[in-house]
Amino acid sequence: MPSGVLEILKRVTRDPLGLLGLVLVVIVIGAALFADAISPYDPARIDVLNKLQGPSAAHWLGTDQLGRDTLSRIIHGARVAMGIAVFSIGIGAFIGLILGILAGYGPRWLDAVLIFFFDSLSAIPLILFALTVIVILGPGTGTLIFVIALISIPVYGRLVRAQTLSLRRSEFILAEQSMGASLPRIVGIHLLPNVLGPLVILVSMDIPTVVALEAALSYLGLGVKPPTPSWGTILNDGYVSLRTNPSLVIAAGIPLVIATLGFTFFGEALRDALDPKLKGRRAS
């Protein structure tokens, strides 16, 4: 790992797109962290007299079908989007890391079993898989986190496995083994730090995908339940009143554009800064 977070950030911002990405990411994370402080209104406050209004001085992005302030709902939606992304990717990456190391460093039969598991999980088209789990467990935030974590396990697992496989034959690991180093020592001190770098890059590039997926499922009414504001439910509210008040659907799309573009630009610049070898690769 290169020394210091500051040094990495400096390299990211040298790329103009990286800088733009960083700015957008900071806006989204800032909105998520300080949602209560910066929202002009309570996102749940209903004001039927002022429903479905266009942008005005009082409501910068207008109001929805219940007269709730769209800007406040979008700001609070950032908190929901980021929260779900952090939790689900965190769980997925943790389990993927363990399974990947097991597959790469464990016995061959275990590797075969895990690879089969990864292949089967990713053989089902993503959305259909998500819908299956939702129909069984019922919609909700918990189900959403579970689904996204489950979907990302094979992606992270495969990456960690590939890294582990190439590392276990490297000379410094062989040297450790011949000197009689214990298994926890090899895995914890030598494998883990070398595997974490690429994993962090992949995770940062997965955030836009997860944000888009959360909003997509919430849009269908299968993710975050109302009245919790999610970018997906706001988009659906806008879709329903597309003809009467188009400003709502336009406003609802903007945070999704900002978040996905921001995290993608930032992730790409971060990858180039951390590992030039991976240039051109991308999580699909």
Next chain:
Amino acid sequence: MLAYTIKRIGLGLLILIGVMFAMYAAVFIVPGNPARAALGPRATQEMIDRLTREMGLDQPYLVQVYNFFVNVLSGNLGIDVISNRPVATEIWEVLPNTLILCLVGLGWATLLAIPLGCLAVLKRGTWVDRAASLLSVSVISLPYYVVAIYALLIFAVQLNWLPAIGDGDPGDIGSQIRALILPAFAIGFTWVGYLARLVRASMLDVMGEPHIRTARAFGVPEWKIVTKYGLRIALIPTLSLLAVSLGGLISSAVFVEVIFSRPGIGKLVTAAVNLRNYPVVMGTVLVMTGIYVTLTIAADLLIARIDPRIRDAFRGA
């Protein structure tokens, strides 16, 4: 080649069986009777008992799994608990619609992306290359449903050029094509960036190889090298990555169909999820997974046929 084909198909079948087992088991892991869940809270005990019998849920687990497999193999995917029609029929009715949408969406994206990728390689390092790659990255990361809704708002609602919903009038090809334009645009949008990037990256790998250098030494014009020698080899990795990503195409079709109220697999399955209509959801997932696995196998075999190194590598493993 034969050994490779058999192994590849065998693995695909194994994965399909694994998926079927997992899905069937999942229904039993959850507490509660699927029949009760399907009928909703107002169902009487009598109704629940009848549906339980009809769905075969009163039999031992292994018998049920056996029946499920036998039924699926004979093309019977069960009965829709709401409409009382066979699930297979319902899927069969809308499947062509979804496949056409996917094909047209992927088609226009490919036709645009390959020249774009070639152009980026020809002009590599210049502003054209950078503009193309910026366009690709932006287009890839934008959620397709936001693109779909914005396109719907602009071209159908504001300008009123194209229909906002449906799949056109039956028998009227013109209206069906008009209804296809916006959904196909929304589906292909992401793929333009994705494919252009893939073509560019795999072609740049090829461009350093000796036969390209030789062609250059012979004075073959650069555009001809790119399109004739580079593209041909670069299509192999592009094709294989394309196959792996086809699941994403099906996923985007689901949402685009919902947004444009276009009859298809996506509309069928999302409506079924909302009603907790298990047989329809399971049947759809099974059919789409089957199609996806078949396509990836076909792509792998095609690649092995084009590129002998791959099947040799497999034999050695």
